[in-house]
Amino acid sequence: MFRNGSDMKSPKYFGFGITIKLALWTLLGTGLILAATLKYSDFFSSAIIISLVEKGAINIVKSAALQFDDRLQSVETSTENLAYAIEFGKWNEVSLLDLLESVVKENDDIYGATIAFEPYSFNSEIRSFAPYYCKAADGMKLVQLGTPDYDYFNKDWYTIPKKTGKPHWSSPYFDEGGGDIRMVTYSRPLFRRKSPSRGMEIKGIVTADLSLERLSFDITEMFRNVTGYAFMVSNEGTFVASPDAGLLFRDTIQGLAARSGNSSFEKLAAAINTEASGFLDAGGILSGIDSYCAFFTIPSTGWKLCALFSKSELFMASDDLQDKLTIIAVLGMILLIAVSYLVALSFTGPLMSLVKATERIGEGDLDSQVPWTTRRDEIGALASAFDIMQKSLKDYIEKLTRATMEKERIESELSIAADIQRSMLPAISPTLGERKDLEVCALMQPAREVGGDFYDFFFMDQDSVCIAIGDVSGKGVPAALFMSVTKYLVEATVSSEQKLDIALQQVNSLLLKNNESCMFVTIFVGILNLKTGLFTYANCGHNPPLALSPAGIAKPLGEATGPILGVLEKPQVWTDSCQLEPGAIILTFTDGVTEAFNSRDELFGDDRLIQAVSLTPDASVSGVVSQVMKSLKVFCGDCPQTDDITMLAVKFKPKQKAQLT
Amino acid sequence: MEINLTRDTKTMIARISGRVDTIAASAFQRTLEEALDCRPDRIIVNMEDMAYISSAGLRSVLIVCRKAQACRTTLVCCCMNQIVRKIFDVSGFSRLVKIVDTLDEAESIVI
Known part of the structure; x- marks a missing residue:
């Protein structure tokens, strides 16, 4: 009635089982959703962070620029005060030198100062008189500028304010024979009333020098803990402060941009040249790190204070958040796979035991207990159906066995009857x-x-x-x-x-x-x-x-x-x-x-x-x-x-x- | 074999088509017995399309005939083809059952 077990092929499923399928599909679905969520949050948080960072960075640069401007103004004020003192006082050579020395000494930002007189105007016998005090490495130094080597009448710091009659900040220059350093100079004309009717005439020029080396150092120090890279360019775009000494006074930011061929940096250079403040991509130039550059104009000089902000540092917090989110997502997915695997196993386990039970039924063992019949779900229903099938089969086979025996009995009786019938007919x-x-x-x-x-x-x-x-x-x-x-x-x-x-x-x-x-x-x-x-x-x-x-x-x-x-x-x-x-x-x-x-x-x-x-x-x-x-x-x-x-x-x-x- | 039963007020007409052989005989007998249970006054068995009747079929006719007599129902066979008619004649069933040639004739028999 039944084929024996060895003949029967056990039902096997091919390909992935339900467990693997469920886990994979769960992984795929949640993976896509999580990836989309992460991407979305990354996109929007980046936009928000950039706008926040832009404001913050400009504010940092602005406050530094204004702080710096204060120093420039204190230099200006000192120079003004010096000029007033000379204009309204009676000075001999000794007292004048004392005054000049004290101004240089007292103002920390002033590297050096001079009072340069018009020819024969201090002393009608001396053509040029321009005592210059500066803070040399070995202490205060007095230099007389009016020498054949240093003809101050032709210097910009002298000619420009004389011509305009107004105070002037010079462009950066190397003061050879004077301060002997790179500097910028604030120059103010000294006036003298000729007569009540004829107005004022220029008697000389008072100047105060600012050491660019010091400036560069100060700016670098100012931003040391902020970005690590700050620089300043003059109105013409010349680097007046930079951690890279090679650039100082030699290069302009436009020239550097043109040579770099980096479109982001070109845009930045153009913006620094024309805008008062801004926040732009620096394209990895200067610091060599992918950065944004924030810049702000120093009101007194019109110079631009610029600072680079490394992108990785700016986005460190958001990247960190993104990384943590990714880790949480991955861990969550692993957990989800584990859970879906366990859930699937809770179905496939009973299913496989049902498969085994059915195989036993197939092999003719109708007395074995079908498992899981008490479960109150679909598997329970399936198991119950198998159980009923097994009982029905058993009943059916018992009936069939009885019927077969009955049939055999009838057949044997019929065969005897057939013999009797044949014997009734005459041979x-x-x-x-x-x-x-x-x-x-x-x-x-x-x-x-x-x-x-x-x-x-x-x-x-x-x-x-x-x-x-x-x-x-x-x-x-x-x-x-x-x-x-x-x-x-x-x-x-x-x-x-x-x-x-x-x-x-x-x-x-x-x-x-x-x-x-x-x-x-x-x-x-x-x-x-x-x-x-x-x-x-x-x-x-x-x-x-x-x-x-x-x-x-x-x-x-x-x-x-x-x-x-x-x-x-x-x-x-x-x-x-x-x-x-x-x-x-x-x-x-x-x-x-x-x-x-x-x-x-x-x-x-x-x-x-x-x-x-x-x-x-x-x-x-x-x-x-x-x-x-x-x-x-x-x-x-x-x-x-x-x-x-x-x-x-x-x-x-x-x-x-x-x-x- | 197919049996098509139609009924008006008092007459039931069973139209038999196909072969009434050993296998079909029991269905033939059962259908007509059930028709008799409805107590019609008359049952007309229309054998126009009946191709052949075996001895088992004849036995069913005999049983139905006996039952009809007990129920006082008139049983009439009509429209037999030659083969069937010969079977009825040879077997003596022509004398047992009322046989007429046409359906009209069967319907006009006074009960």
């Missing part, structure tokens, strides 16, 4: 032993184990032989039971003392008694006189037998001479007779022969039967019967036999022809 050998005047052949092939057909053959006396063939309605056991009754009734009633029709009427009345199941029988009974060849017969609704002449010509033996038996109360039965030629054959048969079907639902029919037996002249009875069977087999092919097939053939062979007449 006929074709030659009938001693009898030379008669050949008989009979065949009964029930459609099932037992059949409803019968034939009979017996000698009524020395010269009379009775042949009978019958067909009970239906097939199988009921028909077989009715057939046995009919057969014995016929044998009991048909005798030489009684006419055939009366005998059959008696059979009819006996069959009608207690015939609750409405069975009936068609029957043909014939009596052949072996001396005369006279064949007397009665046909109660049976197929007319065929009479074969010795030449092999077959024709039906008349019509019925009465109704089927077992139906009517008083049937009209009569007898008929015919004269047989020597060598003639009477072939009786049941409708199992003529009503055999082939696969096209065609009947074998009378015509085919006649054709089958007409072929051979002077045939033997067994030849005729086997010929019919052969034709039937050819005709039906593989179609199963649906009705009992029975034939009884008798050949009349008188010893002497003379006896016939």
Whole structure:
């Protein structure tokens, strides 16, 4: 019933299991969502941070610029005060030098200062007088500037304020022969009223120097803890303060931008040149680090204080946040995968145990316990369904086993019944032993184990032989039971003392008694006189037998001479007779022969039967019967036999022809 | 085999088509028995399209016939083809069941 375990292929799934699939899909889905969220937050936080950073950076630079401006103004104020003092006081050379020295000493930002007089204006005998005090490395130093090497009348710090009559901050320059350092100089004209009507005339120029080296250092110090890189450019764009000494005074920011070819830095340079303040990408130039540059204009000089802010430092906080978010996201995803794996496992685990249970059922083990039937979810439902299936299978197999046993019992009984039925029919050998005047052949092939057909053959006396063939309605056991009754009734009633029709009427009345199941029988009974060849017969609704002449010509033996038996109360039965030629054959048969079907639902029919037996002249009875069977087999092919097939053939062979007449 | 049952006030007409062989006989018998349970005055079995009837079919006819007599229902067969008519004649069933040639004739029989 079941194939054994080794034959059976265990159901296996191919590809990824549900567990892996669920984990992967969860990973994919949440990964996409998290990545999109992170990207979005990065984008917007960057924008916000940039705007915040821009304000902050400009503010830092602005406050530094203003602080620096204060220092410049204090230099200016000191210079102004010096100028006023000279303009309104009476000074000799000694007191003037004292004043100048004290100004330089007291103002920390002033590197050096001079009072340069117009030719012959301090002393009408001396053309040039310009004492210069400065803070040299080895202390205060006094230098007289009016020398052939240092003709101050041609210096910018002198000529420009003299020409304009207004204070002036010089461009950066190296004061060779004076301070001997790089510096910028604030110059203010000294005025003297010539006369009340003629106005003011310029008496000289008072200056104060600012050390650019110091400036550069101060700016660098100022931004040391802020950005690490700050510089200042003059109005012309010249670097006046920078950590990179190579750039100082030699280069302009425009020139550097043009050489760099970096578009961001070019934009920055242009902006520094034209805008008052700004915050732009420095394109990685100057500091070598990807940075933004914030700049602000120093009000007094118009110089630009610029500071670089490293992008990585600016965005450190947001990058840090982004990194932490990414780590949290990754950890979250790992957790999610673990959870989805566990969730999937909680389904696939029971499923796999169900698969194993089902395999056991498949191997025929119907008593094993199906797991998970108490779960109150879909798996529980599946398990319960399997459990019910297993119980149903068990019930079914038990029933089947019982039914099979029952069937075997019935089959064995039927086989015994078939033996009994066969033994009830007379065994006929074709030659009938001693009898030379008669050949008989009979065949009964029930459609099932037992059949409803019968034939009979017996000698009524020395010269009379009775042949009978019958067909009970239906097939199988009921028909077989009715057939046995009919057969014995016929044998009991048909005798030489009684006419055939009366005998059959008696059979009819006996069959009608207690015939609750409405069975009936068609029957043909014939009596052949072996001396005369006279064949007397009665046909109660049976197929007319065929009479074969010795030449092999077959024709039906008349019509019925009465109704089927077992139906009517008083049937009209009569007898008929015919004269047989020597060598003639009477072939009786049941409708199992003529009503055999082939696969096209065609009947074998009378015509085919006649054709089958007409072929051979002077045939033997067994030849005729086997010929019919052969034709039937050819005709039906593989179609199963649906009705009992029975034939009884008798050949009349008188010893002497003379006896016939 | 197919059986088509139609019914008017008192008459039930069973139109049989196809072969009433051993297998079909039980369905044939059951259908007509159920028709009889409806207690019609008359059952007309129209055999116009009936190709063949086997001995098992005849037995069903016999059983139905007996039951009809018990129910006092008139059973009429009509429109038999030659093959079927011959089977009925040979078997003696022509004398057991009322047989007419046409459906009109069957319907005009006074109950």
